[in-house]
Amino acid sequence: MTSRSAVIERARPAAELxxxxxxxxxxSMGKLVRAFYAKVRNDERLGPIFAREITGDWEPHLEKMTDFWCSVxxxxxxxxxxxxxxxxKLGDVTEADFDIWxxxxxxxxxxxxxxxxxxxFVERAERIAASLKLxxxxxxxPAAGRR
Ligand code: HEM
Incomplete structure (x- = not known):
């Protein structure tokens, strides 16, 4: 049987330079992150999800995401x-939300x-999004979600 972790493992990108x-x-990564989350926060679907999760100062999230993109x-x-x-833990996020993101x-x-x-950037984001969606x-x- 194929475990979920085995599927995720296969989706993980090979080592890159x-x-x-x-x-x-x-x-420039910091600028990208800030411009991107400004759009996210204005988006009618994603804005409320982030507003609910990040209730205080946005700066720590923006710095964390800058670290993330520098690593990627x-x-x-x-x-x-x-x-x-x-x-x-984001229970209400759907696959369609990833298309918006x-x-x-x-x-x-x-x-x-x-x-x-x-x-x-886009190719890496798409691959990470695919892993997160998995x-x-x-x-x-297929019936598991309906029980
Ligand atoms: C609809 C799609 C997505 C939604 C709604 C979403 C939402 C969120 C939220 C609410 C957080 C927590 C913020 C916080 O408390 O700091 C978070 C963290 C994060 N997101 Fe997303 N996200 C989405 C897609 C993505 C994608 C595609 C990527 C990568 C390409 C990504 C990368 C990250 C990373 C690296 C973190 C920080 C996790 C940590 O170390 O705590 N997200 N996201």
Whole structure:
């Protein structure tokens, strides 16, 4: 039998090299994160979910997400969190919400980076989103959710 963790393991990206490119650094990553979450907070569907979860200062979340993207893109090792449990507890998030998240992310990345750089960000985001969706929504038994 295929376990959920085995499925997630297979979806995990292979080791990648850091992206070495002028202008792709912590400062530009911070701008991306801030511009992206400004859109998220204005979105009629995602805004209320984040507003409910992040009730105080947004700065720690923005710094954590900057660490996350520096780790993903620059392999900086700055991020030490665990994304899967953070999303598993968001009971009302649907797969369609991930399409909204990715559309806003795609839009923001292409506003801030050259197309070939934006494409790297988007491709990583899409793969991580796919892993998160597997963890959140994949069920071996299609009837399990209805019991
Ligand atoms: C509809 C889609 C999504 C929703 C509604 C969502 C929502 C959230 C919320 C509410 C938090 C907790 C914030 C906090 O308390 O600090 C969070 C954390 C996080 N999210 Fe998402 N998220 C989504 C998709 C994604 C995607 C696609 C990625 C990556 C590409 C991602 C990466 C992260 C990371 C790294 C954290 C920090 C986890 C930790 O270490 O605590 N999220 N997200």
């Amino acid at each position: 850091p992206l070495d490119h002028d202008g792709v650094d912590r400062a 893109i620059l392999k900086s090792g700055d991020y030490h969190g665990r994304p899967v449990p953070a999303h598993l 990715l559309a806003l992310f795609r839009e923001t990345a292409s506003e801030l980076f050259a197309p070939e750089i934006a494409a790297v 963890a959140m929504f994949f069920r071996l038994d």
